[in-house]
Amino acid sequence: MKKMILAAAVAxxxxxxxxxxxxxxxxxxKIIQQQQQEIERLKAEQQASDAKINATAxxxxxxxxxxxxxxxxxxxxxxxxHFNHFKNKDDQVDAHRFVLYVGHQFSDTVRFFSxxxxxxxxxxxxxxxxxxxxxxxxxxxxxxxxxxxHSLTVGQFLIPVGIINETHEPDTFYGVxxxxxESAIIPATWWETGAMVGGEILPGLNYxxxxxxxxxxxxxxxxxxxxxxxxxxxxxxxxxAYTGRLSYNAIPGLELAxxxxxxxxxxxxxxxxxxxxxxxVHARYTFGGFTLTALTAEWDIDGASFEANGSDxxxxxxxxASYKFTEKLGLFIRQSQWDNAANSAADTEIEQFDIGxxxxxxxxxxxxxxVSDQVNGSNDAVNLGVGWSx
Amino acid sequence: xxxxxLSRLKARLLGALLALLVLPxxxxxxxxxxxxxxxxxxxFTEQAPEAKVVxxxxxxKQRIKAVTGxxxxxxxxxxWQQGRRTAWVLEEIGKELPITIGVVVADQQIEKIDVLAFRxxxxxxxxxxxxxxxxxxxxxxxxxxxxxxxxxxxxxxLSVRAMKHVARLALLLADSVAPAAPSG
Numbered sequence: 001m002k003k004m005i006l007a008a009a010v011a012x013x014x015x016x017x018x019x020x021x022x023x024x025x026x027x028x029x030k031i032i033q034q035q036q037q038e039i040e041r042l043k044a045e046q047q048a049s050d051a052k053i054n055a056t057a058x059x060x061x062x063x064x065x066x067x068x069x070x071x072x073x074x075x076x077x078x079x080x081x082h083f084n085h086f087k088n089k090d091d092q093v094d095a096h097r098f099v100l101y102v103g104h105q106f107s108d109t110v111r112f113f114s115x116x117x118x119x120x121x122x123x124x125x126x127x128x129x130x131x132x133x134x135x136x137x138x139x140x141x142x143x144x145x146x147x148x149x150h151s152l153t154v155g156q157f158l159i160p161v162g163i164i165n166e167t168h169e170p171d172t173f174y175g176v177x178x179x180x181x182e183s184a185i186i187p188a189t190w191w192e193t194g195a196m197v198g199g200e201i202l203p204g205l206n207y208x209x210x211x212x213x214x215x216x217x218x219x220x221x222x223x224x225x226x227x228x229x230x231x232x233x234x235x236x237x238x239x240x241a242y243t244g245r246l247s248y249n250a251i252p253g254l255e256l257a258x259x260x261x262x263x264x265x266x267x268x269x270x271x272x273x274x275x276x277x278x279x280x281v282h283a284r285y286t287f288g289g290f291t292l293t294a295l296t297a298e299w300d301i302d303g304a305s306f307e308a309n310g311s312d313x314x315x316x317x318x319x320x321a322s323y324k325f326t327e328k329l330g331l332f333i334r335q336s337q338w339d340n341a342a343n344s345a346a347d348t349e350i351e352q353f354d355i356g357x358x359x360x361x362x363x364x365x366x367x368x369x370x371v372s373d374q375v376n377g378s379n380d381a382v383n384l385g386v387g388w389s390x
Numbered sequence: 391x392x393x394x395x396l397s398r399l400k401a402r403l404l405g406a407l408l409a410l411l412v413l414p415x416x417x418x419x420x421x422x423x424x425x426x427x428x429x430x431x432x433x434f435t436e437q438a439p440e441a442k443v444v445x446x447x448x449x450x451k452q453r454i455k456a457v458t459g460x461x462x463x464x465x466x467x468x469x470w471q472q473g474r475r476t477a478w479v480l481e482e483i484g485k486e487l488p489i490t491i492g493v494v495v496a497d498q499q500i501e502k503i504d505v506l507a508f509r510x511x512x513x514x515x516x517x518x519x520x521x522x523x524x525x526x527x528x529x530x531x532x533x534x535x536x537x538x539x540x541x542x543x544x545x546x547x548l549s550v551r552a553m554k555h556v557a558r559l560a561l562l563l564a565d566s567v568a569p570a571a572p573s574g
Contacts, residue, residue, distance in 0.1 A: 054443065057465045074486040103486060108421060111511070143511060145421070151511070167545055203518040250520050253541030284544050362459075363551065 069104075076101040078169040078389035082176050087380035095121035097170075099138075109146075115139040136231060138191050150199030156232050157196060160208040160245040161259040161280050162186045163295060170387025171366040174322055174332035174358055177383065180350070181316035181338045185297045186280065187226035192241070204250025214241035214263040217301075219271035223311025224340040225299055228266055239265040239274075253286040266301060273303035289324040310344025330358045332370075351375040356383075364389045423517055424506045426479060429492040430470060433477045433502060441468045442567075450566050457534055457558045458482070467563060475501065476567060478560040482552040484510045489552050493560035499529045500557055513549030525553075530561045 023031070077100040084092045096119065103113040115138040124131030141155030158166045164178050165188040173179075182188040194212025201207055213235050215228030230236065240263070247257035259280045267274035282295035296317035306312035316338030324330040332355070339349040356370025368385040430438035445466045446454070454462045470477040475496040481488040487509035494502040503525045505517035515521060521543060528538035536557060542550045 054466075061464060076486065105487065105509075108509070113511070148421070149514075163544075172547065200514065204515060204520060206515075249515055249543050249545075250518070252521055252524060252543065255544035286541055286544075288539065 072105040074101070074103045074105075076103075076390055078171075078387065080170040080176075080385055080387035083384040084176075085382040085384075088378050110142065110144050112142055113139060114141075138189065150197065153196040153198065154194075156191055156193045157210075157212075159190045159192055159212070159243055159261075160196070160198070160210065161190070161243065161261070161278075162188055162297065163282055163284070163293070164188050165190055169364070169389035170368070170385070171360065171364045171389050174320065174330065174368075175334065175354055175356060175370050175383075176368045176385035177372075179318055179320075179334065179336055179354075180352060181295065181297065181318045181336045184224070184226055184338045184340060185299070185314055185316035187229060190229060191232065192230075193232040193235070194240070202250075204248055206247045206249075208243070208245045210243045212241055212243065213237045214239050214268070215266045215276075216268040216270070217266045217274065219267050219274070219303065219305035222340070223301070223306045223309055223314075225266075225314055226340075236268040238268050239263060255282075255284045257282055267303070267305075271303050271305050274301060274306070275303070276301040289330075291320075291322045291324075293320040293322075294318070307343070310341035310346075310348065313342040314340045315342050327363075328360045330360075332356055332358070347376060350377040352377065421509045422507045424492070424504055426492075426506065429479070429504055429506055430477060432504075433492070433494045434470070434472050434475070436472065439470050439472050441470055443468055444563065444567050450562065453534065453562055454559060457562065458555050469563065469567065471567070476564045478563055479506065480556045480559055482556050482559075484508075484513055484549040484552045486510065489516075489549065489556075491553060491556040493557060495560055495564035498561065498565060499527050500525045500561065502526070503553070503557060505553075508549075510549060513543070513546030515543045515546055516549045516553050521550075522553075525557050528557065528561075530558060530565075534558060534562065536561075 077098075079098045080096050082092075082094045082096045084094070086092070097117060098119075098121070099115060099117045101113070101115050103111060105111045117136045117138050118133060119136070120133035122131060123133040123135050137156065139156055139158060141153050141157045143151050143153045145151045160166065162182045164173055164182050165186055167173075168178060168189060178188065192212035192214070194210055196208055196210035196212070198208040199206065213230065213232060214237075215225060216230050216236050217223060217225065217228035221227060241261055242263075243259060243261040245257060245259040247255060249255045257280075259278075261276075261278040263274075263276045263278075265271075265274040266276040276299060278297070278299045280295070280297040282293065284291065284293045294317075296315075298315040299313065301312045301314070303312065316336070318334055318336035320332060320334040322330055322332035334352075334354040336352045336354070337349055341348040352372055352374045354370055354372050356368065359367045361367065365388045366386070368383070368387065370383050372379065372381050372383065374380055427438075443466045446462065446464070451462055467478070467480070475494060477492065477494045479490065479492045481490050483489070488507075489505065489509065490507035492502075492504045492506050493500060503522050505522075508514050508517055524538060524540045525536075526538075528536045531537050536554060540550065540554055
């Protein structure tokens with residue numbers, strides 16, 4: 001019995017051993033084909049999974065966008081606070097500017113842009129208008145790219161002259177206060193209502209041509225052009241003005257620009273004669289950390305009322321040198337002179353020397369310190385400022 | 391100036407403005423200077439490769455944030471690779487609107503950079519060769535800054551900054567993808 005059991009066990013083992021022998025070549029080929037099919041199936045599933053993951057990511061990213069109108073609307077602005085330690089008068093703290101931009105892109109080629117500004121922090125409704133501040137609509141226009149590289153701007157826009165007239169966020173210039181040459185002579189910030197065409201003639205050669213409302217200088221006043229800005233507030237538009245500008249920046253770091261304006265009567269009919277021409281030329285060159293800037297501007301105004309006080313010629317110029325030690329810290333010096341009555345027998349030209357530092361906490365957040373010294377003026381001061389834009 | 395002469399001046403100026411308005415529109419979409427297909431065709435000598443995708447992990451997102459100062463909005467970025475060269479198409483806001491820029495990186499240096507679409511109202515000069523050639527050969531230093539000095543364009547500060555950000559991003563991203571074996 002035991003022998004029979006033992007024989008049966010040995011026979012079973014032999015059968016098992018035979019069963020686990022290597023499969024035949026045909027069997028192996030069949031197994032390989034089955035495995036290959038399984039691999040292809042898994043690869044297809046992997047590709048389908050990848051497609052689903054990518055589609056999911058697309059949906060997530062797309063859903064993160066806000067409503068269409070909101071995604072086409074932008075809000076921005078800038079602001080600056082100043083402290084002026086004057087040599088010859090009381091020190092002053094001023095919330096000089098608080099500005100908001102609102103823009104909207106109607107389509108790829110049509111957009112709206114606006115700028116509203118509160119100056120000096122407070123507007124009081126006084127009988128004589130003696131409140132310290134102003135609320136102003138500085139820009140509000142529709143711009144249409146009617147062909148590639150050229151656009152039409154209609155509405156209220158900044159006149160294409162000077163440097164700071166169009167680019168005056170506090171993080172873009174040196175000095176707590178804007179330079180007096182452009183303020184007094186340009187006169188920045190200067191905006192009018194009209195139509196302007198601009199664009200690119202050649203790579204790096206740009207143009208602007210505008211027809212717009214003009215100045216209205218009171219012939220009974222001192223004739224200074226800054227006082228003639230009407231700010232498009234129920235502005236008299238009997239005599240329009242025409243402005244053209246060419247600018248060249250095809251060499252990296254270099255900008256050359258020249259503007260010219262003509263207005264038949266800057267008194268808008270208040271005087272017998274007030275024909276005026278204006279030109280402005282500037283150059284700016286940045287190389288390494290250095291920047292050199294030079295600007296000159298001049299008005300020539302006909303008319304007895306202007307000739308009487310020498311304001312028939314108003315002119316100014318400045319040169320500025322600056323150096324950025326790092327991306328955050330820059331030093332500048334500037335020599336300016338301007339005269340709103342250059343043909344006056346009296347010495348009315350003011351000279352100013354400025355030296356100071358800008359420290360950029362962020363690329364568009366800046367702390368400023370400068371010292372201003374005037375000859376024939378009364379605004380010698382040490383100035384501190386903080387400014388931002390976004 | 392006599393009134394009738396001034397009237398002629400006004401008429402001529404108005405006529406010039408109107409003439410400009412009827413100039414034929416450009417064949418390309420306004421603001422679209424180079425299509426993706428043309429950019430890729432100009433970037434690869436052979437047929438443009440299929441697009442790949444690199445998913446951005448926390449480490450690379452942190453490096454990107456150090457460059458741009460803000461969180462990167464995408465989960466992954468598409469790119470095209472041929473041998474040791476990769477091409478990237480990235481967007482960065484100038485002042486208000488995105489600028490679409492294509493960058494080709496080879497051996498951790500910028501080989502080519504083009505503006506595909508510019509939507510801002512100022513600063514379009516960055517698309518010209520006199521500006522973009524400053525980026526050629528630039529890499530990243532140990533502080534993730536460009537090794538080339540880029541002179542800016544007055545009035546285009548934000549557009550210049552956007553292009554520099556994109557150049558740095560492309561170099562960062564190219565460094566993060568494993569280079570394929572040299573072709574041929």
